[in-house]
Amino acid sequence: MTTQLMKGNDAVIIGALAAGCRVYFGYPITPASEIAHAAARHFPALGGVFVQAESEVAAINMVYGTAGMGVRCMTASSSPGFSLKQEGLSYCAGAELPCVVIDVNRGGPGLGNIAPEQSDYFQVTKGGGHGSYRLITLAPNSAQEMCDLTFLAFDLADQYRTPACLLADGVIGQMMEAVDVPKARPVPFDHSDWAVRGTPETRHLITSIYLEADALEAHNLKLAQKYQRITENEVRFEEYCTEDADLIVVAYGVVSRLASSAIDLARQQGLKVGLLRPITLWPFPSQKIAQLAETTKVFLSLELNSMGQMVEDVRLAVNGKKPVYFVGHCGGKNFGCQEIVDLMKKYL
Amino acid sequence: MKIYEKPAAFYDEFSRKGGNVKTTHYCPGCGHGNIHKLIAEALDDMHLTEKTIFVSPVGCSVFGYYYFNTGHFQASHGRAPAVATGIKRANPGSIVISYQGDGDLAAIGTAETLHAANRGENITVIFVNNAIYGMTGGQMAPTTLLGQVTKTTPLGRQEDLHGNPVRMAEIIATLPTAHYVERVMIGDAKDIAQARKAIRKGLQNQIDGKGYSFIEILSPCPTNWGMTPVDAKKWLKEKMTQIFPVGLLKDTTEGQEGKWYRQFADFVPEKTDAYLEQLVDVGHLASLDGVSAPDGLQCKFAGFGGQGILTLGLMFAQLAMRAGSKVSWIPSYGPEMRGGTANCSVNIAQKRIGSPLAETPNLLVVMNQPSLEAFEASMQPGGLLIYDSSIVEKAPQRKDIRVVGLKASDMATELGNSKVANVILLGAIIAALDLYPIEFVKESLKGIIKKKALIDINLEALIKGYEMAARR
Ligand code: SF4
Numbered sequence: 001m002t003t004q005l006m007k008g009n010d011a012v013i014i015g016a017l018a019a020g021c022r023v024y025f026g027y028p029i030t031p032a033s034e035i036a037h038a039a040a041r042h043f044p045a046l047g048g049v050f051v052q053a054e055s056e057v058a059a060i061n062m063v064y065g066t067a068g069m070g071v072r073c074m075t076a077s078s079s080p081g082f083s084l085k086q087e088g089l090s091y092c093a094g095a096e097l098p099c100v101v102i103d104v105n106r107g108g109p110g111l112g113n114i115a116p117e118q119s120d121y122f123q124v125t126k127g128g129g130h131g132s133y134r135l136i137t138l139a140p141n142s143a144q145e146m147c148d149l150t151f152l153a154f155d156l157a158d159q160y161r162t163p164a165c166l167l168a169d170g171v172i173g174q175m176m177e178a179v180d181v182p183k184a185r186p187v188p189f190d191h192s193d194w195a196v197r198g199t200p201e202t203r204h205l206i207t208s209i210y211l212e213a214d215a216l217e218a219h220n221l222k223l224a225q226k227y228q229r230i231t232e233n234e235v236r237f238e239e240y241c242t243e244d245a246d247l248i249v250v251a252y253g254v255v256s257r258l259a260s261s262a263i264d265l266a267r268q269q270g271l272k273v274g275l276l277r278p279i280t281l282w283p284f285p286s287q288k289i290a291q292l293a294e295t296t297k298v299f300l301s302l303e304l305n306s307m308g309q310m311v312e313d314v315r316l317a318v319n320g321k322k323p324v325y326f327v328g329h330c331g332g333k334n335f336g337c338q339e340i341v342d343l344m345k346k347y348l
Numbered sequence: 349m350k351i352y353e354k355p356a357a358f359y360d361e362f363s364r365k366g367g368n369v370k371t372t373h374y375c376p377g378c379g380h381g382n383i384h385k386l387i388a389e390a391l392d393d394m395h396l397t398e399k400t401i402f403v404s405p406v407g408c409s410v411f412g413y414y415y416f417n418t419g420h421f422q423a424s425h426g427r428a429p430a431v432a433t434g435i436k437r438a439n440p441g442s443i444v445i446s447y448q449g450d451g452d453l454a455a456i457g458t459a460e461t462l463h464a465a466n467r468g469e470n471i472t473v474i475f476v477n478n479a480i481y482g483m484t485g486g487q488m489a490p491t492t493l494l495g496q497v498t499k500t501t502p503l504g505r506q507e508d509l510h511g512n513p514v515r516m517a518e519i520i521a522t523l524p525t526a527h528y529v530e531r532v533m534i535g536d537a538k539d540i541a542q543a544r545k546a547i548r549k550g551l552q553n554q555i556d557g558k559g560y561s562f563i564e565i566l567s568p569c570p571t572n573w574g575m576t577p578v579d580a581k582k583w584l585k586e587k588m589t590q591i592f593p594v595g596l597l598k599d600t601t602e603g604q605e606g607k608w609y610r611q612f613a614d615f616v617p618e619k620t621d622a623y624l625e626q627l628v629d630v631g632h633l634a635s636l637d638g639v640s641a642p643d644g645l646q647c648k649f650a651g652f653g654g655q656g657i658l659t660l661g662l663m664f665a666q667l668a669m670r671a672g673s674k675v676s677w678i679p680s681y682g683p684e685m686r687g688g689t690a691n692c693s694v695n696i697a698q699k700r701i702g703s704p705l706a707e708t709p710n711l712l713v714v715m716n717q718p719s720l721e722a723f724e725a726s727m728q729p730g731g732l733l734i735y736d737s738s739i740v741e742k743a744p745q746r747k748d749i750r751v752v753g754l755k756a757s758d759m760a761t762e763l764g765n766s767k768v769a770n771v772i773l774l775g776a777i778i779a780a781l782d783l784y785p786i787e788f789v790k791e792s793l794k795g796i797i798k799k800k801a802l803i804d805i806n807l808e809a810l811i812k813g814y815e816m817a818a819r820r
Pocket of ligand 1: 373374375376377378379380408478482483568569570571572
């Protein structure tokens with residue numbers, strides 16, 4: 001195993017390379033541009049493709065083209081850019097195309113600023129484009145996970161023929177940590193029964209249009225079943241000190257890192273507190289949270305946004321059994337560890 | 349319309365269409381039927397059907413996949429050239445046709461159209477210009493003629509309200525990378541023969557790797573023009589050609605053979621591994637004899653931009669990583685960035701790093717006055733503060749911390765390179781914290797410093813700082 005100190009944004013491309021992706025289409029945007037920089041350096045060096053697209057919209061549609069051939073490909077952006085990609089993502093979901101999209105969440109709404117936020121939870125996890133669909137959403141909280149979850153995203157996308165997203169934040173993207181570089185592995189999926197490759201046998205049709213009501217309903221029900229299978233099989237999360245916890249913080253990304261330090265501090269003071277960190281934001285670890293609701297006394301959703309987004313999913317999972325509170329920061333302001341400890345004391 | 353003597357590139361029956369599987373969905377007198385037939389015949393004659401990928405847009409031609417026995421992509425409105433780019437780049441051996449109407453190509457997809465042309469994508473674009481939105485029921489198109497009545501220009505298109513018809517072929521022809529641009533029309537037999545030639549040339553260019561071909565085809569839409577097919581053809585020839593003159597606009601394909609064929613290599617895991625291997629410059633950790641992994645360090649490095657303060661933090665993190673610790677390094681971001689300081693947080697632990705920020709550092713290294721003022725108060729009692737006393741004029745105030753000041757910048761200048769002040773400070777940190785044997789640091793730095801010519805001066809600086817702090 002080789003280890004390298006690298007930025008989370010660079011680690012994304014290392015993970016992608018190991019997963020066999022060498023096709024990148026993207027548009028520059030802070031704070032996600034390093035991902036494009038790394039792709040521009042590494043993909044062509046391995047005989048792959050890097051295209052700086054004319055727009056976010058063009059980039060996701062280029063992805064649609066490559067993905068429709070069953071070839072691994074990706075794009076990355078930050079919040080306003082992700083908004084622009086929503087139409088294309090709806091098409092990718094509708095046409096069932098495997099691809100990977102990274103969103104390094106920055107401050108909004110509108111132009112906002114370039115500082116870290118977690119205000120894209122809704123637009124990523126709820127399927128922000130038109131129509132009924134979901135995006136597999138992974139939330140890394142370290143440079144290693146930026147690498148590993150990118151790799152995983154490609155596999156999940158291929159396995160379920162659907163777009164998979166990484167929802168990261170500027171801190172995780174800009175932070176350098178030691179990353180164990182994974183070994184490359186042949187792509188273990190065969191898409192010859194649907195992918196169009198310009199060969200006699202692959203003269204299939206990539207589309208999301210179903211004119212007849214019956215046909216479109218059948219297509220949607222098929223998609224719904226797929227999303228159900230993903231919900232049943234792909235939930236991932238991490239628990240920290242939850243066994244005896246009276247208060248459980250729910251947090252992802254950089255906030256989960258801050259919360260874990262706060263829990264260490266709080267435990268030193270005798271507070272029984274723990275952390276549930278969703279690694280998949282969709283599918284959301286609802287069952288796990290419902291279980292925890294049996295034993296703990298209160299939940300506290302800490303997020304980098306103003307009104308709470310993930311907290312809605314926490315509340316659905318807790319289903320009124322225990323109180324669920326939300327505290328947020330936004331605009332680039334972040335939690336302090338001592339602040340989190342104080343919040344724990346307040347809500348315990 | 350009926351297609352007689354059906355080319356083999358068409359399906360035998362249009363079963364995807366439903367209803368009558370023998371006829372197309374196009375209206376009588378519609379130019380799409382003619383154009384489809386010209387394309388199908390070309391695919392037949394040029395033996396391209398099996399390797400062609402047909403990109404259908406949104407518009408009347410959204411159903412291209414009803415007819416051609418090729419691979420198909422249905423693209424979102426205006427994005428066919430982007431989709432075609434995605435296909436062609438990862439599959440350069442395929443033949444990619446981007447078939448688009450005027451709303452698709454010249455309104456909602458103008459950017460994609462121009463930029464695919466400007467990148468010289470090795471594709472063939474068939475642009476069906478019928479001066480109106482067909483499928484949505486006859487609204488003004490970017491190509492609608494002045495005076496032309498449409499659903500959204502009930503009084504006719506007016507220059508001062510709606511602008512002029514957009515001449516895409518002329519615009520595309522200005523791009524040096526668009527090597528073949530021609531406008532043809534579905535008029536009489538002679539016109540159609542010219543259209544046939546143009547389509548074939550566009551496809552041949554792609555086969556030959558000559559790059560981007562753009563064929564604009566004026567095409568009647570009797571339904572939305574409110575004319576009989578015969579009148580429609582007449583209007584097309586008499587009126588449309590005044591604004592959209594047919595003919596060759598540009599052919600600079602000579603000498604371009606193969607130039608625009610962009611290779612795409614298959615994924616070979618072993619090659620990727622070898623590539624990743626050479627990227628990693630900390631392949632193996634320095635010998636760990638007598639080196640123990642540091643733990644519980646929460647560090648802040650702060651100074652002016654350009655002093656190498658972020659690099660100092662990074663070197664400090666890299667040393668700890670080589671010594672076997674978990675490390676994180678993060679540059680300042682958000683509101684912290686204000687006030688003239690560049691700074692970074694470094695966390696070092698044996699097991700797990702929670703927060704990557706250094707809110708309450710136990711090691712603070714500062715290279716300017718504002719940084720000292722910004723962070724001194726946040727330090728943990730008992731922590732170590734190291735500062736460059738060549739620059740920081742007002743000494744630290746705290747009595748509950750350890751303070752080491754050294755004239756790093758002056759010492760660096762004496763050494764002959766003002767840039768190594770940060771490494772002098774690094775030496776001082778190592779000594780003051782008694783972190784590692786100096787040999788380990790020297791060996792590691794040799795691997796960490798990228799410019800080999802600078803290694804000696806840096807090692808000298810390291811020792812200077814180390815000895816200076818060790819003496820205290
Ligand atoms: S509406 Fe016009 S373009 Fe569309 S099929 Fe009918 S004649 Fe052709």
